[in-house]
Amino acid sequence: MASEKIDVRYVAKLARIALSEDEVERFEKQLGDLLGHVDVLSELETAAVPATAQVVESKNVERADEAGPSLDRETILSMAPQRQGAFFRVPKIIAEP
Amino acid sequence: MNDLVKRGAADIAREVRAKRISAAEVTEAALARVDEVDGRLGCYLTRLHDLARQCARRVDERVAAGDTLPLAGVPLAVKDNMCLTGTRTTAASKILENWIAPYTATAVQRMLDAGAVPIGKANLDEFAMGSSCENSALGVTRNPYDLKRVPGGSSGGSAAAVAAFEAAVGLGSDTGGSIREPAAFCNVVGFKPTYGRVSRYGLIAFASSLDQIGPLARTVEDAALAYDAMAGHDPMDSTSIDRAVEPAAASLREDLKGLRVGIVKEFVTAKLGPEIDALYKRAYQELADLGAELVEISLPTADYGLATYYLIAPAECSSNLARFDGVRYGLRVDGADVGAMYEQTRAGGFGPEVKRRILIGTYALSSGYYDAYYVKAQKARTMFAQDFRKAFERCDLIAAPAASSPAFEFDSKSDPYSMYMMDYYTIPMSLAGLPALSVPCGYAGEPALPMGLQLAAPLFEEAKLLGAAHAYERATGYAAKAAPAV
Numbered sequence: 001m002a003s004e005k006i007d008v009r010y011v012a013k014l015a016r017i018a019l020s021e022d023e024v025e026r027f028e029k030q031l032g033d034l035l036g037h038v039d040v041l042s043e044l045e046t047a048a049v050p051a052t053a054q055v056v057e058s059k060n061v062e063r064a065d066e067a068g069p070s071l072d073r074e075t076i077l078s079m080a081p082q083r084q085g086a087f088f089r090v091p092k093i094i095a096e097p
Numbered sequence: 098m099n100d101l102v103k104r105g106a107a108d109i110a111r112e113v114r115a116k117r118i119s120a121a122e123v124t125e126a127a128l129a130r131v132d133e134v135d136g137r138l139g140c141y142l143t144r145l146h147d148l149a150r151q152c153a154r155r156v157d158e159r160v161a162a163g164d165t166l167p168l169a170g171v172p173l174a175v176k177d178n179m180c181l182t183g184t185r186t187t188a189a190s191k192i193l194e195n196w197i198a199p200y201t202a203t204a205v206q207r208m209l210d211a212g213a214v215p216i217g218k219a220n221l222d223e224f225a226m227g228s229s230c231e232n233s234a235l236g237v238t239r240n241p242y243d244l245k246r247v248p249g250g251s252s253g254g255s256a257a258a259v260a261a262f263e264a265a266v267g268l269g270s271d272t273g274g275s276i277r278e279p280a281a282f283c284n285v286v287g288f289k290p291t292y293g294r295v296s297r298y299g300l301i302a303f304a305s306s307l308d309q310i311g312p313l314a315r316t317v318e319d320a321a322l323a324y325d326a327m328a329g330h331d332p333m334d335s336t337s338i339d340r341a342v343e344p345a346a347a348s349l350r351e352d353l354k355g356l357r358v359g360i361v362k363e364f365v366t367a368k369l370g371p372e373i374d375a376l377y378k379r380a381y382q383e384l385a386d387l388g389a390e391l392v393e394i395s396l397p398t399a400d401y402g403l404a405t406y407y408l409i410a411p412a413e414c415s416s417n418l419a420r421f422d423g424v425r426y427g428l429r430v431d432g433a434d435v436g437a438m439y440e441q442t443r444a445g446g447f448g449p450e451v452k453r454r455i456l457i458g459t460y461a462l463s464s465g466y467y468d469a470y471y472v473k474a475q476k477a478r479t480m481f482a483q484d485f486r487k488a489f490e491r492c493d494l495i496a497a498p499a500a501s502s503p504a505f506e507f508d509s510k511s512d513p514y515s516m517y518m519m520d521y522y523t524i525p526m527s528l529a530g531l532p533a534l535s536v537p538c539g540y541a542g543e544p545a546l547p548m549g550l551q552l553a554a555p556l557f558e559e560a561k562l563l564g565a566a567h568a569y570e571r572a573t574g575y576a577a578k579a580a581p582a583v
Contacts, residue, residue, distance in 0.1 A: 015455050016422070018440035027453060031453070037403065037407070038408055040401060042473075044480065052478045061335040075199050076199070080424070080426065091433070092435065
């Protein structure tokens with residue numbers, strides 16, 4: 001995983017963050033530096049090592065499928081930046097034909 | 098300063114339960130202290146005077162009714178990435194600057210149920226990403242021992258509040274060292290329990306496989322009391338551990354006889370300069386003087402901790418922070434269409450460090466790089482767990498530095514990686530999920546500033562860990578050898 005130049009604009013697009021030209025330049029350098037540091041991991045021989053997502057024993061947790069108390073709709077909607085009646089209001093998603 | 102604010106949690110709770118003082122009196126003293134010094138220190142993003150008074154009244158009623166509350170009347174600082182119903186909960190981010198939590202985190206609720214009184218919501222690095230609190234978008238917190246320096250982070254507001262007597266106990270969260278490092282910088286005890294011991298329900302997520310809530314306090318005993326109140330299974334957090342909790346406050350000890358303490362060969366403190374090297378060598382000797390047998394252990398992966406952490410934590414953060422999209426809560430910045438709205442909201446709402454980590458994480462998880470970065474780091478993580486398991490065959494506890502230096506001055510770490518290096522000694526324990534703490538172990542630098550000794554134990558052995566830290570604290574008494582500057 002030798003470091004290559006990161007396409008910061010592409011990654012920012014995936015992450016849904018608009019970047020200024022300044023930020024593109026700065027992050028490109030900083031992320032490149034950081035990837036240079038993490039490249040040391042390639043020294044570790046891991047072919048026979050399983051990946052660990054959770055270090056403490058864990059198992060799938062199930063519960064009965066029963067309705068319980070939860071926050072009411074008005075509480076949730078009152079936090080929205082914009083609402084319309086019982087809905088979250090967002091800018092247009094589907095362009096007109 | 099009213100002397101009540103200097104009392105510890107165990108002392109306050111005992112006196113309130115015995116009705117020799119009231120929770121209301123303790124609370125007024127703490128609030129007055131906040132009003133007196135917090136303008137200079139900036140520990141709190143939100144002060145909770147009204148709620149504190151209400152809670153104190155309720156505690157006094159419960160005590161009068163005969164409830165034996167283990168934390169009766171104890172003033173509490175809550176890191177502002179934990180929800181508390183009806184209070185502003187910001188994660189020190191512009192994206193949540195005006196968000197009012199509609200529910201309470203389990204850990205906070207358990208503290209309140211035990212009689213603690215919330216004094217304020219404490220500052221942190223934005224979304225707990227940082228080691229100095231300088232990444233807070235909403236305020237500056239100063240180190241109570243030297244106002245020109247940082248309090249550490251990310252739980253810097255909680256650590257500084259406890260150090261400056263603005264609370265007796267603070268709640269922090271630790272992902273790679275965020276409780277232990279600020280505790281070391283502020284001359285207090287900071288304790289990260291085993292991953293999963295304390296529920297994360299209501300903790301704003303940073304890196305879910307690493308995040309763990311724990312207490313900061315001026316003594317090990319107080320940290321143990323808070324831990325006992327918070328620990329234990331919670332059905333609201335599916336990663337919380339369903340396993341009996343051994344009460345820690347009942348396991349405190351006065352010596353270390355019969356304990357083997359491992360010193361990590363790869364943690365070469367000579368690299369930290371002669372003064373700090375001597376300080377840690379003295380700390381290890383003090384453990385031996387208390388009866389511990391020192392054994393050399395090896396963590397062959399030690400030097401790979403930062404690399405592993407700075408792939409796993411950003412990867413998880415990039416996924417967790419996807420929820421901040423300007424639709425359901427928090428900041429929205431308008432855009433021409435929904436995509437532009439997302440991008441502008443996140444551009445305006447997140448600070449530089451958060452953006453950096455989201456970008457690195459997105460990159461590490463993106464097509465073509467996933468195996469090389471993320472999976473590789475997950476495999477390295479397995480090696481950390483294996484190395485520690487092997488090390489603990491030869492010792493009961495591990496001793497190490499809590500941070501590479503004492504508190505540094507503001508704006509002195511402009512390169513992100515030099516800031517990340519602060520967590521070199523704490524990250525390995527986090528990757529392995531181990532319980533670990535920092536306890537004051539002396540002073541270094543010019544001016545002389547607090548340093549912390551890190552102790553770590555095998556999974557679930559919190560009681561043994563706190564017990565040993567108590568013995569060290571009682572025998573050495575370093576915290577009492579200096580006083581905050583305010």
